[in-house]
Amino acid sequence: MRYISILRVAYRALGQNKLRSFLTMLGIIIGVAAVIAMLAIGHGARDAVQAQIASLGTNVLIVFPGAANQGGVRMEAGTAQRLTEDDATAIRRYCPAVQYVTPVVRTGAQVVAGAQNWRTVVYGAYPEYFIIRDWSLERGQLFTETDLRGATKVCVIGRTVATQLFGDADPVGQTIRIRNIPFKVLGVLAPKGQNAFGQDQDDLIVAPFSTVQKRLMGVTHANTILASARSVSEIREAEAQITQLLRDRHRLTPNEENDFTIRTQVDIANAADATSRTMAMLLASIAGISLIVGGIGVMNIMLVSVTERTREIGIRMAVGAREVDIMAQFLIEAVVLSVSGGLIGIVLGVFVSRTLTRLQGWPVSLPPEAIALAFLFAVAVGVFFGWYPARKAARLNPIEALRYE
Amino acid sequence: MAETPIISIRNLTKVYRLGEVEVPALRGVDLDIYRGEFIAIMGPSGSGKSTLMNLIGCMDVPTSGEYYLDGVDVRRLSKNDLARIRNKKIGFVFQAFNLLARATVLENVELPLIYADGIPGRERRARALRALELVGLADRAHFYPTQLSGGQQQRVAIARAIVNDPVVILADEPTGNLDTRTSVEIMGVFQDLNERGITIVLVTHELDIAQFAMRVVEMRDGQIHRIRPVENRRRAELGVGY
Ligand SMILES: Nc1ncnc2c1ncn2[C@@H]1O[C@H](COP(=O)(O)OP(=O)(O)OP(=O)(O)O)[C@@H](O)[C@H]1O
Ligand SMILES: [Mg+2]
Numbered sequence: 259m260r261y262i263s264i265l266r267v268a269y270r271a272l273g274q275n276k277l278r279s280f281l282t283m284l285g286i287i288i289g290v291a292a293v294i295a296m297l298a299i300g301h302g303a304r305d306a307v308q309a310q311i312a313s314l315g316t317n318v319l320i321v322f323p324g325a326a327n328q329g330g331v332r333m334e335a336g337t338a339q340r341l342t343e344d345d346a347t348a349i350r351r352y353c354p355a356v357q358y359v360t361p362v363v364r365t366g367a368q369v370v371a372g373a374q375n376w377r378t379v380v381y382g383a384y385p386e387y388f389i390i391r392d393w394s395l396e397r398g399q400l401f402t403e404t405d406l407r408g409a410t411k412v413c414v415i416g417r418t419v420a421t422q423l424f425g426d427a428d429p430v431g432q433t434i435r436i437r438n439i440p441f442k443v444l445g446v447l448a449p450k451g452q453n454a455f456g457q458d459q460d461d462l463i464v465a466p467f468s469t470v471q472k473r474l475m476g477v478t479h480a481n482t483i484l485a486s487a488r489s490v491s492e493i494r495e496a497e498a499q500i501t502q503l504l505r506d507r508h509r510l511t512p513n514e515e516n517d518f519t520i521r522t523q524v525d526i527a528n529a530a531d532a533t534s535r536t537m538a539m540l541l542a543s544i545a546g547i548s549l550i551v552g553g554i555g556v557m558n559i560m561l562v563s564v565t566e567r568t569r570e571i572g573i574r575m576a577v578g579a580r581e582v583d584i585m586a587q588f589l590i591e592a593v594v595l596s597v598s599g600g601l602i603g604i605v606l607g608v609f610v611s612r613t614l615t616r617l618q619g620w621p622v623s624l625p626p627e628a629i630a631l632a633f634l635f636a637v638a639v640g641v642f643f644g645w646y647p648a649r650k651a652a653r654l655n656p657i658e659a660l661r662y663e
Numbered sequence: 664m665a666e667t668p669i670i671s672i673r674n675l676t677k678v679y680r681l682g683e684v685e686v687p688a689l690r691g692v693d694l695d696i697y698r699g700e701f702i703a704i705m706g707p708s709g710s711g712k713s714t715l716m717n718l719i720g721c722m723d724v725p726t727s728g729e730y731y732l733d734g735v736d737v738r739r740l741s742k743n744d745l746a747r748i749r750n751k752k753i754g755f756v757f758q759a760f761n762l763l764a765r766a767t768v769l770e771n772v773e774l775p776l777i778y779a780d781g782i783p784g785r786e787r788r789a790r791a792l793r794a795l796e797l798v799g800l801a802d803r804a805h806f807y808p809t810q811l812s813g814g815q816q817q818r819v820a821i822a823r824a825i826v827n828d829p830v831v832i833l834a835d836e837p838t839g840n841l842d843t844r845t846s847v848e849i850m851g852v853f854q855d856l857n858e859r860g861i862t863i864v865l866v867t868h869e870l871d872i873a874q875f876a877m878r879v880v881e882m883r884d885g886q887i888h889r890i891r892p893v894e895n896r897r898r899a900e901l902g903v904g905y
Binding site: 262 | 774
């Protein structure tokens with residue numbers, strides 16, 4: 259009951275000095291709006307990165323040639339072993355934790371269809387490539403084992419390539435010329451959008467491994483080997499099995515380092531996670547600084563208020579207010595001030611995040627916890643920075659307070 | 664008077680310390696005040712009247728000596744307990760009225776009850792209204808202090824002082840800011856309350872005002888110089904100013 263009337267007094271005191279209260283709240287408003295906007299953007303970015311990592315495929319492992327540690331002294335760099343189709347075959351046969359595997363060759367190429375031409379990247383892989391990358395067709399069909407064995411000149415094309423070469427027309431069944439060699443288009447891949455590095459994943463052509471390796475590139479090695487583990491929990495095991503197998507096949511002695519590198523989806527996710535954590539830290543410090551500045555504003559105005567109302571404090575003490583009552587009154591006032599600022603800040607923050615989405619196309623998502631957190635911060639700032647002025651008020655000597663002015 | 668006094672003071676001293684200098688404001692005061700009394704404290708400026716009032720009102724603690732208020736040994740009380748006692752047993756009236764400018768008359772009178780635990784809002788307002796009726800200002804309950812005359816403001820302050828049924832009302836120069844006619848009016852209110860059984864101690868410089876009391880305590884240099892009964896006690900004609 260007593261606190262209801264204290265609350266009323268607090269609101270009235272703030273209402274009496276509307277402009278002053280508003281200016282004081284401004285720091286909190288900006289701080290909380292920053293917290294909200296930053297959390298929304300950070301959260302949205304994390305969602306986007308996670309979606310992109312997921313677009314890589316399911317439980318994916320990628321084997322690259324060359325050691326991970328590029329900084330080390332590497333003699334005979336040119337003689338480093340390359341990956342081969344046989345490596346991939348061996349992985350399929352001897353690594354039980356691996357479910358699917360495909361060697362991959364890759365080359366840039368000019369592609370022509372009728373009067374249109376487009377520069378893109380041509381991948382050569384097994385049909386498993388599409389399973390590993392979790393990639394479905396928008397229309398048409400995939401090439402098969404038979405195409406692989408016969409090195410037939412067929413391909414599937416990404417959404418971007420389809421649009422560039424055929425516009426709105428259906429590419430399935432059409433012939434395109436890659437480096438002047440005619441390929442029949444079997445299907446169009448469903449769009450995946452950009453990857454974590456901002457590259458267009460749909461700007462590609464995938465053809466049978468043998469066709470690209472022999473007919474287009476004329477090489478005997480593979481650029482990478484793409485594999486998938488049987489389950490998330492088997493990714494590490496698959497990595498270990500592939501490592502052991504390739505070391506054996508490449509005849510590495512125990513004190514030689516790997517001449518290949520394996521990246522797993524877990525690694526990529528961890529890297530992305532570390533990035534978003536750094537980002538979060540940065541955002542938190544910005545928000546923290548604005549809240550501290552806002553809090554100092556609250557403290558300043560509360561100190562002024564305590565001085566201005568010294569006589570009122572004396573009167574309240576004379577009629578029996580205890581230290582805790584005075585303390586509570588000024589603390590509540592500080593909290594009412596910061597929470598009012600906080601609420602305005604939340605509204606402003608939501609508005610700013612929405613605007614950013616609309617104008618910049620940034621991915622923004624605002625979890626309800628973020629609003630709760632921002633609100634809690636506002637309360638905490640009020641309590642923390644209101645504490646000293648409130649205690650100062652509570653410790654006043656009633657006689658001197660009454661004599662003030 | 665055979666009954667026990669509600670205020671009993673023995674050899675009370677108060678020394679203010681200003682750095683190295685010691686200022687003895689009270690130098691051994693003995694005083695008994697009984698229920699239903701009306702006491703006026705007089706004396707030259709600096710003689711310790713306000714200091715004594717502050718000690719009686721539990722706004723401050725004595726340097727030495729004994730003080731029993733309504734049977735309670737005040738020296739043993741903590742700051743918290745002193746606030747409690749002020750809330751329950753004391754009603755203050757100040758020279759400067761000391762009303763909260765931002766609160767209505769009713770809210771001002773309610774104030775002591777807000778700090779007394781467990782009185783529901785409706786009862787607080789009812790009691791505040793009753794106190795306002797006693798000082799003849801029930802019709803101004805929703806005014807703000809600045810909308811009232813000085814005498815009316817002081818009556819609000821008196822209503823605030825009596826709202827918690829205190830043991831004693833302490834008034835330090837309550838008519839100091841008022842003209843003669845209004846002063847008499849205020850003394851009429853005090854006399855009326857006194858006749859209803861409320862104990863009153865007031866400080867005044869004016870003999871005229873002291874004549875409304877039953878006894879006059881004359882102070883000099885921090886000591887009680889003389890206590891004398893009032894002969895030919897003045898009576899305010901009630902109703903005049905109401
Ligand atoms: N807070 C204080 N600090 C130091 N000295 C004080 C303090 N309060 C009062 N005194 C001193 O104590 C003495 C008594 O003061 P007090 O206010 O009780 O006098 P008074 O009788 O009320 O005077 P007046 O009629 O002018 O109000 C004075 O000498 C005064 O200077
Ligand atoms: Mg005085």
